[in-house]
Amino acid sequence: MQNPAEKQRLIELDVSQPVWDRFFWLAPLVLIGTRETDGSHDLAPKHMAIPMGWENYYGFVCTPRHHTYSNIKRDGVFTVSYPRPSQLVLTSLAASPRVSGDEKPALGALPVFPASSVDGVLVEGCYLYLECELDRIIDDFGVNSLIVGRIVAARVAQDAERVDDLEDQDLIHDSPLLAYLHPGRFAAIDQSLSFPFPAGMKK
Secondary structure (H helix, E strand, O other): OOOHHHHOOOOOOOOOOOOOOOOOEEEEOEEEEEEOOOOOEEEEEEOOEEEOOOOOEEEEEEOOOOHHHHHHHHHOEEEEEEOOHHHHHHHHHOOOOOEOOOEOHHHHHOOEEEOOOOOOEEEOOOOEEEEEEEEEEEEEEOOEEEEEEEEEEEEEOHHHOOOOOOOHHHHHHHOOEEEEEEOOEEEEEOOOOOOOOOOOOOO
């Protein structure tokens, strides 16, 4: 019987090094908002971000080297803005490097408005907004950490809300989703199909 690895022509990856750049994988792309020590706002794009279970918890991967980590550890809050594909350039600007004075001038190009329940800002024009209070930080995933927040406020754009009188596919077609394809690519998702769940499956 032929070895499945040979049949599928599988390539062994060297796990003594990170494997994540050797293939493409799909992720959301969000903007995490925090406050700097001087009171100004910081926005940082993150793609290792996900709901933490079925309750109102949200987590993302960061590193203690970044302002995002230290700001959240100090203030205990953060915001999440889900940009649309049309906001790709603005989202990319948030990744601009800091310059002299440890500032990111490109952030001035991002239109923002105040969060409703935490001390922070959200990016105008996005389709989903979360405001979170810090629940826990788990360090030592190599150089990275997992930051988990409890959602205390959430808003969705009217054209992105699931409603009974609109088919899900029509909703996604009319309000496409922005996806990050690591490493270094993106996609606008405007087509989808119902997932074939087996009968009786539950969360």
